[in-house]
Amino acid sequence: MSETSCPVCNLTLPLSQIESHVNAHFDEDEINPQIASDHHLALQLASSSDPSPSSSNFDDSLGLHNKVATLVRLQTKSQFYSVGNGGLICLLKTCLEYELKSKSKPLECSISLLSGYVDHFHSSKEDKGWGCGWKNIQMQCSHLLTHREEEVKRVLFGGSNFVPDIPSLQRWLEIAWSKGFDVSGAQHFDSQICGSKRWIGTTECAALLRSFGLKARIVDFAPKKSESLYLSVPGSAIAPKIKPRGPMDRYVTKKVENGAKKPVDSHGSSSSRISKGVVLMDWVWNYFSENRLNVSSGVHMTSKAPLYFQHEGHSRTIVGIQRRLQGTTFTTQYNLLILDPADFTKAIEKALVEKRGWEGYLKRGAHTLKCPEYQMLYVDNGIADGEELEQLKIIDSHFVEF
Structure with missing residues (x-):
């Protein structure tokens, strides 16, 4: 034809x-x-x-x-606002270096760790309210296609060497389910997602990426009591060895078995929010620093991929972290460096180029971590095959207690 x-x-x-x-x-x-x-x-x-x-x-x-x-x-290549001057991460690096030099009272020590190149995919009116999960998959893949070994480019999306649009990604997820990746999650969606506006999250991202042999891992951050609260709730990824199925579902389901509402505990207080925020921040710092104790002051580009960051009602992409040691006691202050699909790329670029207002787009301190639970997804190096690939079909998560 x-x-x-x-x-x-x-x-x-x-x-x-x-x-x-x-x-x-x-x-x-x-x-x-x-x-x-x-x-x-x-x-x-x-x-x-x-x-x-x-x-x-x-x-x-x-x-x-x-x-x-x-x-x-x-499949069709996704359209996005292309940023010059090396992309947003390069502009962010320049702003962090400028901040380090221009403080009226020099910081005792400031260290920023960044992933490499990431394209920002912002939401449009067509996917507003449901498309953030897909946008974060696109951001993750833009990095993988740029920074990982040639074998990743060869296997990801059939060697297309571009990030597909949402309809194409939805078909790739259906194919992942057909291959046996995340069987329970596939059942939750009746094995159909193409054309749907249903929320997706880290579980679906993991299934999609794992179907290409990529080693996508999920980490859950929650109070320990969440293990017992969510064991019977569809979509649970809280407890170790519990298979996540549609991670947004547990945020919608707010009741335990006896029908009572989920109890409110001290984790809702300001001090406990900061405490659990430090646990999460420490994990992110160790991820980007690869657990090295001594990292010199300044701004550093790492070999680490960005993190898919899921929480109640929304997901974003963590592209780095900043750590400051302040005062005579060297108090540690963290800032996550985040790209949000809800923000327009052009506005972020303008703020970074002008070095004004960019912090409001990209920096998030521990005090902003108010949700009861969080999920992270990261991608290890290498391509799985054989028995390792079979094991990746079962999507579990690592539990970190707040």
Whole structure:
């Protein structure tokens, strides 16, 4: 079947469909070509009008191998606001160095650790309220494609060497489920996510990345009593050896077995919030510093990937951490360095370039960690295969007590 590319969005289609597809871009005066492309792709991915493996339509009757081959060809690159001057992380590094030099009272010691290059994917009106999980997957993958070994580029998204849009990522997750990754999570979503606006989180990110052989790990931060509270709640990833299934579900379910509301304890107080924040901050610091005790003052680029940071109602991407030792007692103060999908990339870039107001976008201290529980996802080095890959199909988590 003869095919050609759309002159608006570059999507490859059969000649018989190209005219109606191109016309659809201009049905509305102010339509965004990328939105039109994403919408059309979502429809295509759900279509089964032509079972031929060479068809541009994704057919659910195809075998798994042919589904993968078709999606590799059909997936679309996600559009994002591209930042010059080395990207946002490079601009952030410059601001942190400027801050270090310009304080009226020099800091006794300030150390900032950053991941390498990360593209920022901000939410749009089309995915507002449900798309943050996908945006954080895109940010994580933008780093992996830039900084990991060539083998990662070869296996991730079929060697496309780009970050796909949300409809394509949704199909990749369905394929991960078909391969047996996170069976319970697949059942929770009825093995279907394409075209859906349902929340996803670290569990789905782990399943998707692990299906390519990447060693995605989940860490839970919560009070110890959460083990008993959440053992029977769908979506629990709190206790060690408990398999997470749809991590946002447990945030929606607020009751324990007897129907009573979850009790409020001292972890809600200001002092305990700071205390549990320090536990989380210490973990993040050890992650980026690779547990080295002696890290010299200044701003350092590390080899570590960013962290997918999940909490109640939202998720963000941690791209680094700042530690200050202040005063005669050398009190430790931490700031997480975060990219939020809810913020517009252009606004962050402007604040970093002008060195004004960037802290409000990117810095978060321990006192801001007010949620009862948090989840982190990180990606270890290397590609799993054989028995190790089989083990990755079961998604568990490491528990860290506040």
